[in-house]
Amino acid sequence: MLLNLIYYAQVDSTNSEAWRLVEQGVSEGTIVIAKQQTAGRGQWGRIWQSPIGGLYLSIILQPQMPVSSASQITLWSAWGIANALRQAIATVNIKWPNDLVIDRRKLGGILTETKITEIASRGSSTITYAVIGIGINWLNSVPDTGIALGSLATNLSDLEALINLVLSGVQLAYSHWQSHGIASILPEYLKLLGDREIAWQGRKGIITDITTVGNLVITWQNSSKVSVYAPGEISLGYLD
Numbered sequence: 001m002l003l004n005l006i007y008y009a010q011v012d013s014t015n016s017e018a019w020r021l022v023e024q025g026v027s028e029g030t031i032v033i034a035k036q037q038t039a040g041r042g043q044w045g046r047i048w049q050s051p052i053g054g055l056y057l058s059i060i061l062q063p064q065m066p067v068s069s070a071s072q073i074t075l076w077s078a079w080g081i082a083n084a085l086r087q088a089i090a091t092v093n094i095k096w097p098n099d100l101v102i103d104r105r106k107l108g109g110i111l112t113e114t115k116i117t118e119i120a121s122r123g124s125s126t127i128t129y130a131v132i133g134i135g136i137n138w139l140n141s142v143p144d145t146g147i148a149l150g151s152l153a154t155n156l157s158d159l160e161a162l163i164n165l166v167l168s169g170v171q172l173a174y175s176h177w178q179s180h181g182i183a184s185i186l187p188e189y190l191k192l193l194g195d196r197e198i199a200w201q202g203r204k205g206i207i208t209d210i211t212t213v214g215n216l217v218i219t220w221q222n223s224s225k226v227s228v229y230a231p232g233e234i235s236l237g238y239l240d
């Protein structure tokens with residue numbers, strides 16, 4: 001995939017700018033990067049604070065895949081980015097489904113958005129475009145539950161080096177997923193969750209699996225059955 005990097009001093013949201021560029025006809029591999037965002041968006045309609053010093057970028061892809069597999073995009077990107085970041089600092093983990101963490105503190109997040117096109121003749125829908133938005137704390141200020149990579153000991157010299165590392169991780173993961181599918185990635189994604197014991201609403205359990213559609217499988221203590229949760233149905237928390 002050929003990359004075409006477009007830099008901005010400031011945008012509302014790199015994801016929003018990416019969608020505007022899609023409307024103008026840009027193709028796969030276009031990357032929107034901004035020094036700061038005035039209306040950065042997080043998961044579940046949250047605001048993503050985006051002061052200068054952080055990494056804010058969006059990647060435009062044309063994956064041509066069934067709508068039912070949409071959440072795989074977030075899974076393989078989180079896997080690819082976490083793997084890449086581990087070259088800089090070995091303690092990076094994933095918090096299902098889309099968070100990057102260090103010591104259970106939020107390092108960054110991924111917001112995947114898709115454009116779906118109906119193919120009337122086939123009676124099916126396809127994801128024709130996807131925008132993968134990535135935010136990583138570098139030298140920006142972070143809340144108590146966050147952590148900034150630039151304040152830790154790594155081999156990264158600057159934000160540019162971090163951008164290159166992240167893009168290489170996404171590219172590798174994209175081509176791996178295209179040729180081998182999500183099943184080959186899930187075991188490694190599970191390993192990157194680190195500690196798989198969880199506590200939620202007074203119950204203790206263990207993450208036993210992630211399904212191919214990105215759902216979390218939990219075995220609760222004192223229960224013989226497993227429970228399956230879609231993203232947003234259960235919150236895993238950051239700190240004890």
Ligand code: BTN
Nearest residue numbers: 013015040041042043109133135
């Ligand atoms: C999350 O809620 O954890 C996902 C956060 C994703 C933030 C990034 S920053 C670059 C891109 N542009 C946005 O508006 N959001 C994503």
